[in-house]
Amino acid sequence: MDGDIALSKVPGKGWADRAVAQAGKPVVSRKTVGRLSLYRRLLDNLRGTGTTHIYSHQLAHLAGVSAAQVRRDFMVIGYSGSPNRGYHVDTCLASIESLLDGATRQDVALVGVGRLGRSVLAHFAGRRPLLRIAAGFDTNPGVIGTTIEGCLVHSMDDLERVVAEKGIRIAILAVPPETAQAAADALVRSGIRSLVDFTAVPLHVPDEVFVDHMDITSALESAAFFARQDQGTPPMDNGVDNGSEADMFPMI
Amino acid sequence: MDGDIALSKVPGKGWADRAVAQAGKPVVSRKTVGRLSLYRRLLDNLRGTGTTHIYSHQLAHLAGVSAAQVRRDFMVIGYSGSPNRGYHVDTCLASIESLLDGATRQDVALVGVGRLGRSVLAHFAGRRPLLRIAAGFDTNPGVIGTTIEGCLVHSMDDLERVVAEKGIRIAILAVPPETAQAAADALVRSGIRSLVDFTAVPLHVPDEVFVDHMDITSALESAAFFARQDQGTPPMDNGVDNGSEADMFPMI
DNA sequence: CGAACGCCGTTACGCGTTTCACAAGTTACC
DNA sequence: GGTAACTTGTGAAACGCGTAACGGCGTTCG
Known part of the structure; x- marks a missing residue:
């Protein structure tokens, strides 16, 4: 390596197999936590509208990610929905909140x-x-x-x-x-x-x-750069994406 | 797939060999552009201090990334430094600016x-x-x-x-x-x-x-979450990291 | 003058994340 | 009651990214 520093990154950390909540350290990735925070807000709004159940692809659409991503994120935190009924908004919210908020203020x-x-x-x-x-x-x-x-x-x-x-x-x-x-x-x-x-x-x-x-x-300079490229969304990163509203969201 | 959307991603794009500026479309990743913007600012400050040359690991330290990352980023935009002399601040800056700023306002x-x-x-x-x-x-x-x-x-x-x-x-x-x-x-x-x-x-x-x-x-909710985990920097993502100042930076 | 050192450019590898694809399950309808 | 059309959960592949490692070259010191 170069002279000195170590440069972030997780230390040794086996990371290993099941990343689910276990000994109190859930081992959830940074990006997943960010999305969970977003899901939480979306679900909170949804609850206000009286929605009780939601499918992964619906929540995915709202969050601007793929349905598989939503399912995987919920799998990571150990929350399960019911097949053909989707995720129960209340319990799902509770599950996310218990992870994000913790016990104390x-x-x-x-x-x-x-x-x-x-x-x-x-x-x-x-x-x-x-x-x-x-x-x-x-x-x-x-x-x-x-x-x-x-x-x-x-x-x-x-x-x-x-x-x-x-x-x-x-x-x-x-x-x-x-x-x-x-x-x-x-x-x-x-x-x-x-x-x-x-x-x-x-x-x-x-x-x-x-x-x-x-x-x-x-952020602004990146936006300026990609505004000059004709194809928009470049390689990867957090998507937000998607286009048009169309049919979407029968909402129960 | 789900009903509708496509979700970002670069189309086909071989990426392949030289991704350097060529037909006007450099094909630079989002994260790389973000870092280049950062390098630009750092180099700009550096020029103010009279520094004329800088090594990859020095710039890496300032930016909070690895030296290899810096070299690769510069490779992507096709800028070359001189061995044993490092990168020439002025020409490097010019190279980055020509990419980020473009020709017109x-x-x-x-x-x-x-x-x-x-x-x-x-x-x-x-x-x-x-x-x-x-x-x-x-x-x-x-x-x-x-x-x-x-x-x-x-x-x-x-x-x-x-x-x-x-x-x-x-x-x-x-x-x-x-x-x-x-x-x-x-x-x-x-x-x-x-x-x-x-x-x-x-x-x-x-x-x-x-x-x-x-x-x-x-961002804040993620910060709150990881504040509760005892080991800090979790998995991955844009580092910022590193610790202590120590010797660092002979500065020519 | 030669050799050793240090840095850059580049390729190859490893890791983490995301997506694909399918098995299992549940509901609704015929 | 059986079947068809949905879903979720999850193993496995694909993808992108970052890091490690190596060859090359200029400099510098013996």
Whole structure:
């Protein structure tokens, strides 16, 4: 290898055979978890419409993935539907939620309460009872001490203390790129476990810390690039796809 | 298959041998383009520090990927460095930019000029001369007609007309989930080619349209999930990783 | 001047994910 | 009651991607 670093990736991890929930560590892939989160929202909406059962290809259509994908995802989390009846919305939702939400409430720190930070904050205001943005941090004296969307903003200087005290293990990073790494370091020192990074720069954190880099710049530049290619959806990745509505969805 | 859709994927495409720029269609994967965008930013910063040459493993460290990945990415776009000297920052940058930016300026539409839309707008204000957010759209009468960050906000009713007139082929979608699909449909009708979707719901668009779904909700819920697992970085996906600074980067 | 080192370009391999395809099961209808 | 048309669940292939490994070449030091 090159000189130094190890570069993410799962350590040794046999991964092995049955990936189903077992000793408390379900071993679900990143992408699967992302889709489950999406299924959850879709099913939640569906329940509001009074739908009680749904077929894999219907949910697949809503989520923009293949039916096989849906079935496989549910298989991973160990949820089974009934043949010829499809999946029961309520129990399916319960199954997903028990996996995603866990037992206890999790607090989130919002680091950087600027425009973007506030957007994200508003986006989540009381959306999930078990996932609450419990503290904000910023360097701007104008916002320190204020409460936005029910979230008290602290000074960045208090970050390590407050995060450690509250036992916060998840953080949203929405600071300018220059201070991103320093903020990430402070978060890691105070025991953070997961980061959602809206910064323009990649963060260097220990392997044990989960990082999702939401790179808006890359997203737009990629969009611009593929807009120039005449065939649209290039190789792979998360599909969203599909075209036209047509018949679809008899909805029971 | 299920009833209808086809689901992305590149058509036949041998991919085969040299995937380099050739007949104008480089055939570069989505992820590679994303990384190239990142390399571009990093190299741009680097040039500011006076660095003239850089090794693959150095750039890899900055980007949070493996050195082999960097070399392969550059191979894909047909850029060659010099052995024992590394990559020449200026020419490398030029090579990436010629691929990402293209020849002419591309205009972008911002649909939904709410909190999130404005954040993204500010994020991009004049960042790339060849990629300009040229028009905003919203239903809120309070913002229609105003100019934010040099971007005039139109009524949503004028979307199809303005987008078609200006020949806009890229759009950022930052509207409430209820109106997302309708907005996407309108954009598609007016000839959009790429979408960056910040909506909570997946969009149904023709296969020819490139879509990048920036799902903030999923990102946070995934982060919450993996925060509960003790080993951090789960299976795979875009790494960001790595740990500690240490020696790194003699910088010429 | 020669040899050893270090990096790049490239090919081959391995892994994870997605899709295909089929067995098993259940319901509804004739 | 039997049968036909659906579904789900799942093993196995296909695909794309990333990593490891190797040849080549320029540089540098003995």
